[in-house]
Each structure stands twice: as structure tokens, then as C-alpha cells.
Amino acid sequence: MSINIYDDMNKLESTLRKTDEYLAVKSAMEDVKSDEEARVLFESFREIQMNLQQKQMAGEEIAGEELEHAQKTAQLAQENPKIMTMLTAEMKLSELIEEVNRVVLKPVQDLYESFN
Amino acid sequence: MSINIYDDMNKLESTLRKTDEYLAVKSAMEDVKSDEEARVLFESFREIQMNLQQKQMAGEEIAGEELEHAQKTAQLAQENPKIMTMLTAEMKLSELIEEVNRVVLKPVQDLYESFN
Ligand SMILES: [Ca+2]
Ligand SMILES: [Ca+2]
Numbered sequence: 001m002s003i004n005i006y007d008d009m010n011k012l013e014s015t016l017r018k019t020d021e022y023l024a025v026k027s028a029m030e031d032v033k034s035d036e037e038a039r040v041l042f043e044s045f046r047e048i049q050m051n052l053q054q055k056q057m058a059g060e061e062i063a064g065e066e067l068e069h070a071q072k073t074a075q076l077a078q079e080n081p082k083i084m085t086m087l088t089a090e091m092k093l094s095e096l097i098e099e100v101n102r103v104v105l106k107p108v109q110d111l112y113e114s115f116n
Numbered sequence: 117m118s119i120n121i122y123d124d125m126n127k128l129e130s131t132l133r134k135t136d137e138y139l140a141v142k143s144a145m146e147d148v149k150s151d152e153e154a155r156v157l158f159e160s161f162r163e164i165q166m167n168l169q170q171k172q173m174a175g176e177e178i179a180g181e182e183l184e185h186a187q188k189t190a191q192l193a194q195e196n197p198k199i200m201t202m203l204t205a206e207m208k209l210s211e212l213i214e215e216v217n218r219v220v221l222k223p224v225q226d227l228y229e230s231f232n
Contacts, residue, residue: 033231
């Protein structure tokens with residue numbers, strides 16, 4: 001007889017959606033989306049970040065002017081309370097996800113430690 | 117009231133240790149460890165792999181002779197039935213862990229998709 005791990009996985013998935021951390025991100029995202037100023041600012045912040053990342057990965061040069069514009073947009077985004085609330089909530093949710101990964105990977109880690 | 121996700125995480129962790137996939141790796145590792153020939157062969161295989169990886173990451177050159185020796189050891193290891201059983205069991209366990217990660221990350225993925 002094989003144990004059913006899928007039930008436990010689905011239970012954890014469903015509980016995750018009900019945590020304070022998850023609900024805080026969801027609510028903060030809705031606040032950003034429904035505020036025209038915050039939404040537009042966040043969208044340009046995100047687009048600029050993605051462009052910079054792609055250029056870095058492709059090894060392309062980033063002009064000083066472009067970097068300055070990116071920093072200014074990042075600063076404006078961080079000064080917006082709704083965006084800031086969302087980014088902070090995302091960080092807390094990331095920590096929870098990392099904790100889940102740590103716990104779930106512990107059995108595998110134990111196996112490899114016992115092999116040595 | 118905050119939902120307790122730690123109970124679900126710990127339940128999943130404990131169930132993972134009882135899956136066929138986990139027990140198969142554990143048992144295959146014990147078979148390799150208790151067979152002198154398989155153990156010595158696997159240990160040199162692993163040491164050679166780690167050395168090659170470190171050299172690659174450091175950008176060091178790998179001599180043709182060294183690569184040949186590594187390939188020969190890898191071939192010998194894969195021809196050993198106990199090592200092969202262990203490596204195959206490890207791959208199946210990896211797939212299960214990836215499945216866990218996929219399910220657990222689904223709620224977060226849904227959040228970001230809903231933002232767009
Ligand atoms: Ca506003
Ligand atoms: Ca043997």
C-alpha cells in the first residue's frame with residue numbers, strides 16, 4: 001500500500017491560500033490595481049526592472065541615463081504607500097514559502113547526510 | 117485568528133518520509149553503503165564529479181586525461197546495479213519533490229497572474 005502524499009500537498013496548498021501572509025499580498029495587490037496612480041507607477045517600475053534584467057543577462061551595456069531613470073522610478077514606487085505595502089507583504093510571503101521549502105526538503109537532506 | 121500552516125507543513129514532511137519514492141532511495145543507499153565494491157566506486161564517482169564541477173565554476177581548464185578518467189568512472193558506476201538502482205530511485209524522488217514545489221507555488225503563481 002502506498003501512502004497518499006497528494007492529499008497532504010493539496011491540504012498545504014489550500015491552507016497557504018488562507019494564511020495572513022497570502023491574504024495580505026492579495027489585498028495589497030488589489031489596492032495597487034484600483035489606484036490609477038499606484039498602478040501606473042508600479043507597472044512602469046516593473047517594466048523598467050525587467051528591461052534592465054534582460055539587458056544584464058544578455059551582457060548589454062546600460063546607459064547612465066537609463067540607470068538614472070530606473071533609479072528615479074524605483075524611488076517614486078517606494079515612496080508610494082500602496083506599492084510599499086505590497087512589496088513588504090510580498091517579502092513576508094516569500095519568507096513563508098522559503099520556510100515551506102526548507103521543511104519539505106529536510107527529509108531529502110537527512111537522506112544525503114546519512115549517506116556520508 | 118491566524119490559520120496554522122505549520123501543522124500542514126509538518127504533516128507533509130512526515131508523509132514524504134513514508135512515500136515509496138523516499139523509502140526506495142533510503143533502501144538503495146543502504147545497499148550501496150553495505151557493498152564494499154559499490155560504495156568505493158560510488159564515492160570516487162561522486163568525488164570526481166564534485167572536482168569537475170568546482171573546476172568548471174572556477175573557470176579552470178580540465179585536462180583531456182582527467183575528463184577521460186571521469187567518463188570511465190561514470191561508466192563503471194552506471195554499470196553497477198546497486199548504484200544504478202540508487203540513481204534511478206533518486207530521480208523518481210526528485211520528480212516527487214518538484215511536484216510538491218509546483219503545487220505549493222501554485223497559489224503564488226495565481227496571485228501574480230491575477231495582477232496582470
Ligand atoms: Ca494615490
Ligand atoms: Ca558487488
